[in-house]
Amino acid sequence: EVQLVESGGGVVQPGGSLRLSCAASGFTSDDSAMHWVRQAPGKGLEWVSVVGGDGNIFYADSMKGRFTISRDNSKNSLYLEMNNLRTEDTALYYCAEENDAFDIWGQGTMVTVSS
Amino acid sequence: QAGLTQPPSVSKGLRQTATLTCTGNSNNIGNQGAAWLQQHQGHPPKLLSYRNNNRPSGISERFSASRSGNTASLTITGLQPEDEADYYCSAWDSSLSAWVFGGGTKLTVL
Numbered sequence: 340e341v342q343l344v345e346s347g348g349g350v351v352q353p354g355g356s357l358r359l360s361c362a363a364s365g366f367t368s369d370d371s372a373m374h375w376v377r378q379a380p381g382k383g384l385e386w387v388s389v390v391g392g393d394g395n396i397f398y399a400d401s402m403k404g405r406f407t408i409s410r411d412n413s414k415n416s417l418y419l420e421m422n423n424l425r426t427e428d429t430a431l432y433y434c435a436e437e438n439d440a441f442d443i444w445g446q447g448t449m450v451t452v453s454s
Numbered sequence: 455q456a457g458l459t460q461p462p463s464v465s466k467g468l469r470q471t472a473t474l475t476c477t478g479n480s481n482n483i484g485n486q487g488a489a490w491l492q493q494h495q496g497h498p499p500k501l502l503s504y505r506n507n508n509r510p511s512g513i514s515e516r517f518s519a520s521r522s523g524n525t526a527s528l529t530i531t532g533l534q535p536e537d538e539a540d541y542y543c544s545a546w547d548s549s550l551s552a553w554v555f556g557g558g559t560k561l562t563v564l
Binding site: 376383384386397398399400433439440441442445446447 | 489493499501504505510540542544550551552554555556558
């Protein structure tokens with residue numbers, strides 16, 4: 340069974356940067372798309388970005404130009420480089436594997452943007 | 455980025471049937487169908503159905519999804535206390551080249 344574990348969250352000042360990681364254990368497929376989805380405290384789910392098994396990458400509009408998604412299949416890992424962070428980026432960031440939809444989720448890593 | 459529209463809350467009695475709705479447009483639900491996820495407080499979401507009415511293994515038959523035009527629905531029969539949770543719909547939007555989520559529906563089982 341695939342398990343996803345996110346790391347790299349923390350407290351950062353506005354304008355700062357963070358790099359999130361998501362490590363997959365168990366059977367994973369290089370063909371699966373991998374997503375980042377975030378959830379601000381007390382709010383709903385917000386899709387951030389996806390990298391397909393074919394390498395195609397898409398971002399939500401508000402993340403374009405600031406966030407960069409990448410994957411390293413040799414390490415079964417997914418990454419999210421976040422730059423120029425804003426207070427509204429404060430959220431729990433989940434990674435999710437897509438076989439049919441958002442099939443498998445990690446527990447999330449918290450990012451707090453505050454001065 | 456335009457999202458999907460869900461009612462903020464639904465309340466139903468124990469053992470009753472709840473139907474949750476999710477409205478999009480022809481670029482998302484009307485084109486690709488919807489996925490439904492359940493999230494209990496303090497836990498990550500769990501996939502309940504995808505592409506309208508396909509259930510992952512282990513998901514109870516009490517959960518069934520459907521679509522009519524640009525609106526997706528999730529029907530939960532025989533409501534149990536553990537069904538009390540937040541429910542989200544999601545779909546790929548071909549015009550935005552992005553996934554979109556609904557704002558979520560909080561289901562209360564009375």
